[in-house]
Amino acid sequence: MTKKLAALSLVAGMLAITAPYATAEVVLPDAVMIDDGEVAKSLTGSAGNPENGRKVFANRKQGNCLACHMNKDLSEQPFHGEVGPTLDGVADRWEEPELRAILINSKIALSEDTIMPSFYRLKNGARTMDKFDGKTILSAEQVEDVLAYLKTLKEE
Amino acid sequence: MHRTGKKLAVIAGAFALTIGLASHSAGDPDENSLAIEGETIVTDVKAPADSPLEHLYSGWRFRASETQSLQTDDFENPGMVAVEQAIDQFAMVDGSEGKACADCHADVSDFKGLRPNLPRWDEAKSKPETLEHIINECRTERMGAKAWKWEAQEMLNMTALIGLQSRGMPVTVETGGPMASVWEKGKELYYTRVGQLDMSCAHCHENNYGKMIRADHLSQGHINGFPVYRLKWGGLGSIHRRFKGCMQNIRATPFKRGSDEFIALELYVASRGKGLSVEVPSVRN
Numbered sequence: 001m002t003k004k005l006a007a008l009s010l011v012a013g014m015l016a017i018t019a020p021y022a023t024a025e026v027v028l029p030d031a032v033m034i035d036d037g038e039v040a041k042s043l044t045g046s047a048g049n050p051e052n053g054r055k056v057f058a059n060r061k062q063g064n065c066l067a068c069h070m071n072k073d074l075s076e077q078p079f080h081g082e083v084g085p086t087l088d089g090v091a092d093r094w095e096e097p098e099l100r101a102i103l104i105n106s107k108i109a110l111s112e113d114t115i116m117p118s119f120y121r122l123k124n125g126a127r128t129m130d131k132f133d134g135k136t137i138l139s140a141e142q143v144e145d146v147l148a149y150l151k152t153l154k155e156e
Numbered sequence: 157m158h159r160t161g162k163k164l165a166v167i168a169g170a171f172a173l174t175i176g177l178a179s180h181s182a183g184d185p186d187e188n189s190l191a192i193e194g195e196t197i198v199t200d201v202k203a204p205a206d207s208p209l210e211h212l213y214s215g216w217r218f219r220a221s222e223t224q225s226l227q228t229d230d231f232e233n234p235g236m237v238a239v240e241q242a243i244d245q246f247a248m249v250d251g252s253e254g255k256a257c258a259d260c261h262a263d264v265s266d267f268k269g270l271r272p273n274l275p276r277w278d279e280a281k282s283k284p285e286t287l288e289h290i291i292n293e294c295r296t297e298r299m300g301a302k303a304w305k306w307e308a309q310e311m312l313n314m315t316a317l318i319g320l321q322s323r324g325m326p327v328t329v330e331t332g333g334p335m336a337s338v339w340e341k342g343k344e345l346y347y348t349r350v351g352q353l354d355m356s357c358a359h360c361h362e363n364n365y366g367k368m369i370r371a372d373h374l375s376q377g378h379i380n381g382f383p384v385y386r387l388k389w390g391g392l393g394s395i396h397r398r399f400k401g402c403m404q405n406i407r408a409t410p411f412k413r414g415s416d417e418f419i420a421l422e423l424y425v426a427s428r429g430k431g432l433s434v435e436v437p438s439v440r441n
Contacts, residue, residue, distance in 0.1 A: 068369060068370075079368070081370050083364050083367050083374075115363065115364065117352070117354055118354060124351065124352045125348075125349040125351045125408060126348055128351055128352045129351070129352070129408060129409050132351075132352040132407045133352070135352070137352060
């Protein structure tokens with residue numbers, strides 16, 4: 001556990017060196033505090049990239065958000081799921097700190113029973129496959145990128 | 157500001173729901189009815205009193221009409237090839253005792269009524285048994301033949317042939333007596349969140365059936381049609397293979413085919429479908 005954390009902060013440290021815009025260290029999953037359904041500060045210390053967030057949103061091996069959410073902005077993609085609410089205009093309904101919390105841990109930010117995965121949490125369901133165990137579904141950068149993309153989904 | 161927005165979204169949601177109830181929404185099971193070779197197959201029945209569901213629907217009702225139609229005619233049902241093979245296997249001598257199934261069971265139709273009651277308690281072994289166990293018990297203990305592997309073609313063929321004898325009969329599986337603790341264990345597994353995606357069977361098949369999850373139309377996840385011919389598999393597959401696939405999709409390490417866990421889950425899932433017709437071998441995409 002401590003070893004894993006140390007390894008992660010090492011990765012975070014490397015990112016701080018290689019990524020030109022990263023000014024602060026990445027907030028590790030276990031260090032994230034959800035306060036009244038909100039996470040105010042960026043996980044990476046900087047704003048995400050909405051174009052990449054759009055890709056992560058659609059990618060079946062990454063966010064795969066389209067599995068459950070309809071989204072007109074991605075109408076070029078076939079098969080939008082209907083398990084969750086449509087995300088058209090989602091930025092009109094939620095503030096950035098709330099959206100960040102929903103992405104990080106839907107069980108805290110939305111409801112304990114939700115089907116929606118928690119994308120930035122180390123401990124998930126029982127019997128998680130070895131290759132995914134103790135890992136987050138999305139990286140801190142990907143969470144911020146998806147968030148930046150969600151903020152573009154406005155209708156008002 | 158976002159608070160009012162959220163309220164509006166909720167109202168819009170309620171409105172969509174009313175529309176969904178009034179007309180027939182895209183998410184519901186369809187209204188098609190299934191008859192095979194003139195025999196009516198019950199694909200929709202009021203749920204028993206202790207069910208968490210109000211109404212039960214066979215997985216057939218959620219499939220596209222092209223897939224559905226493959227099951228309405230035995231000449232078109234690709235699963236019937238396996239049944240033909242099993243008819244040959246039934247008459248084939250195998251093992252040290254020089255016997256075929258047909259030497260002890262004059263007619264395969266004697267097995268009518270077996271499939272709807274499985275899995276069941278095996279008194280002699282003091283544990284639950286599935287159709288696969290029953291078949292292998294005959295092979296190893298009465299024929300002196302080797303057990304077939306759970307997912308072997310011969311086993312799939314034979315479970316399809318034996319299941320077919322009960323086609324149209326309601327699932328009635330026994331959940332009391334010595335099966336009660338097995339059922340409890342299956343129920344617990346059904347509601348346990350597993351995998352990195354952190355979902356239970358209930359999240360998809362109880363709370364969200366009828367909805368699209370990306371390209372798939374979620375059913376209630378019943379097993380009255382197994383073994384099913386899946387177009388994606390290009391052949392028949394067992395109940396435990398389907399459980400395994402669903403677990404892997406949510407990034408969980410599946411239990412093994414034939415494991416105590418999957419047998420318990422099989423009993424529990426079967427009991428959720430009590431009253432639906434056996435429709436072996438069914439066709440799914």
